[in-house]
Amino acid sequence: MTIVYRYGKTYYVNLTNRCPCRCVFCVRNRTDALGDAECLWLDKEPTPEEVIAELETKDLSGSDEIVFCGYGEPTERLDDLIASMRMVRSRLGKRVRLDTNGLGNLINGRDIVPELAECVDRISISLNASNAAEYLDITRSKFGIESYQAVLDFIAECRKSIQGVTVSIVGGYIPEESERKCAEIAEKYGVAFRIRRCGISLPMD
Ligand code: SF4
Secondary structure (H helix, E strand, O other): OOOEEEEOOEEEEOOOOOOOOOOOOOHHHOOOOOOOOOOOOOOOOOOHHHHHHHHOOOOOOOOOEEEEOOOOOHHHHHHHHHHHHHHHHHHHOOEEEEEEOOOHHHHHOOOOHHHHHOOOOEEEEEOOOOOHHHHHHHHOOOOHHHHHHHHHHHHHHHHHHOOEEEEEEEOOOOOHHHHHHHHHHHHHHOOEEEEEOOOOOOOOO
16 A cells, blocks of 8 residues: 655655545546555555655655645544644655645534644645535535535635635536636635646645
């Protein structure tokens, strides 16, 4: 199993395979690995110490940022995620980005943004759709129709306390009019917007 993999010039941490969604475009439906990974399906979820030990085996000299992304939703393991991100900063001296589906508050049953804001430099949030019904069609979230508003609320909270906030959609899965509305939503929330054209969901770049 692969805990840390390189995709392009960036190193990604694969913390969990758990996820509350079954997105129609999820890369996991099509391949078991990305970048230089051998297999991103985990036999066992790594501890924060194992994550750092694995990162320390890599040549990180060309990377000033480590991304927590994985083959699942990192906030499913919030405590271990936060512990790992803190160690990336303190022991490796790298910046931290989190790629998330934005459902962490529903997953954990509380507002997790204050905890994230203490250890995340940038965050990329999958918006995926322009309204709640469209979102549910695309993501098939186990949280149902409430999921979309939860993502919007999460974006708004992140905007208040995290400097680099980007929301994204995967191009080609919703109508162009919906894509335009997503861009308007990002503008309204004061965050950057990105359409991923590659048709995969993870990683972000
Ligand atoms: S794309 Fe992300 S949020 Fe959607 S099912 Fe895959 S891992 Fe989960």
